[in-house]
Amino acid sequence: MKQTTLADQVVIEGIGVHQGRPARVVLHPAEAGSGITFLRTQLANGRERLIEARSHAVRDTQLCTVIGDDTGATVATIEHLMAALAGLGIDNVLVEVDGPEMPILDGSSRLFVEAIDQVGLRTLSAPRKVVKVLKPVRVEHGQSVVELLPRAEGFRLDVEIAFDSKVIGRQAFGIDLDPTAFRRDVAAARTFGFMRDVERLWKAGLALGASLENTIAVGEDAVVNPEGLRFPNEFVRHKLLDAIGDLSLAGYAIQGHYKAFCPGHKLNAMILDALFADRSAYALVETQRRPVRSAGELLQPAAAFAPDIN
Template identity: 55%
Template sequence: MQTTLAGTVELTGVGVHGGIEARLVLKPASPDTGIVFLRSFADQAPRKISVSRQSVQATDLATVLGDKSGVLVSTVEHVLSALSGLGIDNALIEIDGPEVPILDGSAAPIVSAIDAVGTVSQKARRKYIKVLKTVRVEQGVSFGELRPYDAGFRLEVEIDFDHAHIGRQRFAANLSPAVFRRELAPARTFGFLKDVERLRSAGYARGASLDNTVCVADHGILNPEGLRCPDEFVRHKALDAVGDLALAGLPLMARYSSFRGGHKLNFQVIDALLADRSAYMVVDAVEERRRDAAELVFGQPMPAYAPER
């Protein structure tokens, strides 16, 4: 069944790029609402934007959402990753600033806050986007690929940095709330010391610090506490991918593989998938009763509406 929050979650902090403080409030929402942002302003009426392929405005250094009037909220990938990773279908996200707070650079604070209030099941079956054929996007040596996969959602992410402290790393797992909490949520965003001045002069990374970003220098990791795990870099890339793939509007039944990917590539794969109606169908999970067990069977067809509906 679909799920939503059992209570209200509130978090406050600065944005990693703009450095502006914002208040983030996650609230329960009714079945079939999906994930919706409500951006409030000091001098104008609040504006609402649903998370969908059509709401994406930019994906360069972060995932940015908006509407035809312009950008509404940026750096949404960590909160979307937390909601998707925990299997939450419906939520209203109120925010009073231009950027989602970076917090400690990971999704762990959001997951902890959600776990503190819990989730509830709703009287509506969860719908899925079932991938029917391979969809692949390439950018030079980088690629992202969705393939058919009947056992839920599998994530396979590989990175390759020409740096002694990162190198080539790979993360692969069938995603579940337990796996997301344990393996991905604690992984923090990272950046390179050599890029800091260039990014800040371009208006980015103004809220970045060692409290919310793993900083990689030529001689090693600058954070006094070091890494949370040896392959924290690829785990964070996987965390970002979960959030970016949530832009499909519904959970995926698919196997997602990427090599040297990022926000832009993740979104381009979703965009390519939803542009091809022969590549997917919308299904729900029906509970099949047997004499000795009950299990979820995927594949009951639903009308092929676009996922955002």
């Protein structure tokens, strides 16, 4: 129950799915209590800016999650890396990126996980903290509904989607989040888009880097990618992956239950805003271990309080 960081730095390169521009990312080990912070380099006049990966830094949620600061510095499409870090239980990393968008890689979190596995993790001396959900919080937008509910321990996510497409249709999936479940059931699920939307997105300056190498292309009657799907329900698994990444912008792991129908980046940002707007809905809890006579160890939360964590 101690905080973690990377054992060494990790270098990742690729292109952004929306702007199609190359980006080089260096993941640096970071000190306990520093959380996940982005160092955006190669800005105008050689400037650099630090941007906290926190919900208050969200600047846009159209098709991806974008964080930024008051100077206009931004980093887009952070959710797949953030999901990898949260899924592996990594608390502290400095993410140095030299472009406006994170590389899409294969459209999932898998390659981020594999790169991190090359160096491994380091356990720090400071205890880990979690945001404990104390009472139900709910947001709605159109047909979409997202809830955060109290839970005795851990973080569970249950997601259901419904698309007017016979290729996708209605799908549901859920996991109790831990590194094993994330690696096995979620990390490899790729982002997806509809062929019918391609021209509209291009005209809007989006999806310029999308290809069959990094996106599931959904046609009228079938998936266009020649290799097909990695999971029969890969679409809902990717929505769950996005939720893990978006919700990690709480700044700490969450102890609670996320339930969602047709979620997206906008709804995920809204549910965090709703949670932190109500001081009685959450507490920041320092997790500890204490012995239990009959069954090894029990995770026991310390006294809770609700500081302004955003």
